[in-house]
Amino acid sequence: MPMAPLPEFSSSVKLKYVKLGYQYLVNNFVTLLFIPVMAAVYLELVRMGPEEIVGLWRSLHIDLIQILCSFFVIVFAAAVYLTSRPQPVYLMDYACFKPPITCRVPFATFLEHTRLISSDEKSVRFQMRILERSGLGEETCLPPAIHYIPPRPTMEASRAEAQLVIFSAIDDLVRKTGLKPKDIDILVVNCSLFSPTPSLSAMIINKYKLRSNVRSFNLSGMGCSAGLISIDLARDLLQVHRSSNALVISTEIITPNFYGGNQRSMLLPNCLFRMGAAAILLSNRRRDARRAKYRLVHVVRTHKGADDRAYRCVYQEEDAEGLPGISLSKDLMAIAGEALKSNITTIGPLVLPMSEQLLFFLTLVGRKLINPKWKPYIPDFKLAFEHFCIHAGGRAVIDELQKNLELSAEHVEASRMTLHRFGNTSSSSLWYELNYIESKGRMRRGDRVWQIGFGSGFKCNSAVWKCLRTVKSPVDGPWSDCIDRYPVDIPEVVKL
Amino acid sequence: MGVNSDAAAVYGHKLSTVVPGSVSGETVVHELADMDLVMKLHYVRTVYYFQQSETVDGLTIVDLKKPMFRWLTSYYPVTGRIRRTEAGRPLVKCNDCGVRIVEANCCRTLEEWLQVPHSARWRPLVPDKVLGPDLRFSPMVYVQFTKFQCGGMAIGYSWSHVLGDPVAGTNCINLWGQLLAGNPPPKSLLPHSARTPTARPARQPPVSATPLSVKQVEPAGDLWLIADACKMATDSITITESRLKHLQSEKLNSVPAFEMISALFWHCLASVRRGGREPRVVTICRHKPRAKKCAELSNEQMISTVSTSHASPADLDLAELALLVSKQKVDETTLVEESIDGDGGKPDFVVYGANLTFVDMEGVDLSGLDIKGEKPVQVDSVIDGVGDEGAVLVFPQGADAGGGSKGPAAVLILPEDQILKLREVLKREFDMA
DSSP: OOOTTTHHHHHHHHHHHHHHHHHHHHHTTHHHHHHHHHHHHHHHHHHHHHHHHHHHHHHTTTOHHHHHHHHHHHHHHHHHHHHOOOOEEEEEEEEEEEOOOOGGGOHHHHHEEEEEHOOHHHHHHHHHHHHHSOOOTTOOOGGGGGGGGSOOHHHHHHHHHHHHHHHHHHHHHHHHOOOGGGGGOOEEESSSOOOOOSSSSHHHHHHHHHOOOOEEEEEOOGGGGHHHHHHHHHHHHHHHHSSSSSEEEEEEEEEGGGGOOOGGGGHHHHHHBEEEEEEEEEEEGGGGTTTOOOEEEEEEEOOOOOOOHHHSSSEEOOTSSSOOOEEEEETHHHHHHHHHHHHHHHHHHHHSSSHHHHHHHHHHIIIIIIIIOOOOOOGGGGGGGGGEEOOOOOOOHHHHHHTTTOOHHHHHHHHHHHHHHHHHHGGHHHHHHHHHHOOOOOOOOTTTEEEEEETTTTTEEEEEEEEOOOOOSOOOOTTHHHGGGOOOOOOOOEEE | OHHHHHHEEEEEEEEEEEOSSOOOOOOOOOOOOOHHHTTTOOOEEEEEEEEOHHHHHHHHHHHHHHHHHHHHHTTGGOOOOOETTTTTTTEEEEOOOOOOEEEEEEOOOOOHTTTTTHHHHHHGGGGOBBBBGGGGOOOOOOEEEETTTTTEEEEEEEETTOOOOOOOOOHHHHHHHHHTTEEEEEEOOOOTTTTTOOOOOOOOOOOOOOOSOOEEEEEEETTOTTTTOOEEEEEEOOHHHHHHHHHHHHSHHHHHHHHHHHHHHHHHHHHHHHSSOOOEEEEEEEEEEOOOOOOOOOOEEEEEEEOOSSSOOOTHHHHHHHHHHHHHHHOHHHHHHHHHHTTTOEEEEETTTTBBBEEEEEOOOOOGOOBBTBBSEEEEEEEEEEEETEEEEEEETTTTSSSSSSEEEEEEEEEEEEEEHHHOOOOHHHHOO
């Protein structure tokens, strides 16, 4: 029926213009209010004439002392305001570890090894099904110790992997920024599952001969969202220490954590986790603003650990045979959704334009007071951000967030392609995604980026960055030799 | 020292896998030609022995594995796995699954080890795996690195004959050696999907006679191993240049070395087997000449048979036998290829050992593998999966790849008692040690 679709189309167009008009009105409300007031004052002044204005002024009886006091009060207030402003945190540059081809693991090899190591036919088939639907590609990498049948996870091999990934990333960062190791004031390292003594931060200090008064911190056990926790810690430290810089290293070491048993809930990490690391240089020096790529605007951390279900959702324990592994519960996605909602509730008022906040508030009030059956209003975050970096925890996570935040395929492209090319690199995946966006030449000055990390605990952490200078491609990074092949079409189920 | 203790001297096996450095592509397939499928029950096992030196000592397993990723990008079909078409014909799915690497140690020195008899010497140093019982997950190529007590090293290389003949197999491993030495990788040797699937008409069994050179066996199914094969022993006999010249000049000097040697062993084995199953028919196998750097994976052999009509070869003069071998070969290559059914790739054949087989290993470049310029001091190369009649591999320049060739060498693959008796006959009749 030719008539039926037309009204829908025209009504959706009308709706679009109504929405635009509403947003413009609300977001610029103060300006719109201000203009008529200023116009009225101006007209009044013009009408009064200069003598009347001078007379008005004289009638206030202000003498010199009062003027001086007011002046001092103003200067004092300005000084207090300026010194109590938070220190800006600039991201100078960052570097991601590019795994060498000698670590590549194609699907077929992974499956063959699993069959040779595992005695249980069912768990092998289960892993095959996970791999088929995982969204990973054929170029993801595992450390050399895992290429053995059975894997040989010695302490030495774990340290070797840590040195390989971390030192490569730092060397790249040094090359890009001209950073001198002796100039590093703060060092924060996060690696959840490998925590040797001396710590990884001590390993870096030893290798690069950092100063003896460097402030080093090593965060372990904090899961895949620990990358943003490190950024948050570095930011807090940069408020206390003036004119300093901070080196943040986010990584996950795979070697000691390959699960050797057959319990299904513990087999997912084997299939998804891959080698990766990122090194980030932050600074609070105002003169660095000219060279910096991004400025940190907000960090919002949400911890749902008080809820037992959330606490046990990603849990490291031993299986029935005594083999240690990380067990993922079935309601992981539901808990992630709840954590995200909490996080959004906090971050929303900080980043959303007034138009969205008003709508959300009105809908909330309406649902509480008028009719609970109203659909909750999902704020349009696309108005607040140009780019989204969603932790590439797995295909399900990205799908869930795309649905919840009503994002388009292009918004989640960075996450999906990072999952395909590098796998789940845990806390460093956000940086690979950011690098993807830059490599595609999409990062312009003034763009806002939202990084969302999820991790055990259960935690949902967000960071908001503002781009300070357009990033020109080609970009030196892990995507430099393959960006032209992306985006690729990732099938729902890969034929193995 | 028994065989068991020799095998036990090699210990500490560690398995890993090496894959191509780049993705070969989605659904890339390497078709197996008819001749490939004829040879599928055979495996080429080679062991290269390297003496202790600074170069060899300085190489870690990481150094040895590193060039393999580039190597396998060029030779990606060898990293694939066998699949079957709907009709049941095997092919290679190039899924980058990889080559299996084994690391081991030996508690003896290289010198001590080279004293071990040939048959027991090479087996512990190269994986003796076959394709199957799970064809989908069986690697087609294995490489084993064994470190000796003194610092010397043995590189064991197992090659599935279905991929290509020994010429192709050695060219493949030689490329790895060149990459290890730091040479740049060649421009892509094998274009992706090199073998375009040719329309194969469903073939009727050939109207002409079935080939004599091959023996049809029970369907191997998914385990590509000769069932009920009697255990073969191996030995290597070098024929000195002077002895060879003596034989040739004494009889006829127009007969080339390979034919001469084949005739010699045919005659001797016939006298060993007198009274039992005498070898009236032998198979001669030669490889088509190929460029050294050619990376084509294929089985390019020319298979022919020679038969003595009624006399026993033991009674014939060596000269007559040599002439018979050089002049009266019956080429059966096409006949053999046509015996394979186009759709199903059936039936299953044994080539080496169906009759007493003489293989001309001319073109097999054993000396082409070097470790950063260091040549091996000794190379043992045999074929596994040989049928009951046995085989003799004739290497034109001897199996000693280093230190000057002493003359052609014959590697015997025969039941153990026959080897002993053969040596006696050689000593008695031809004064050869």
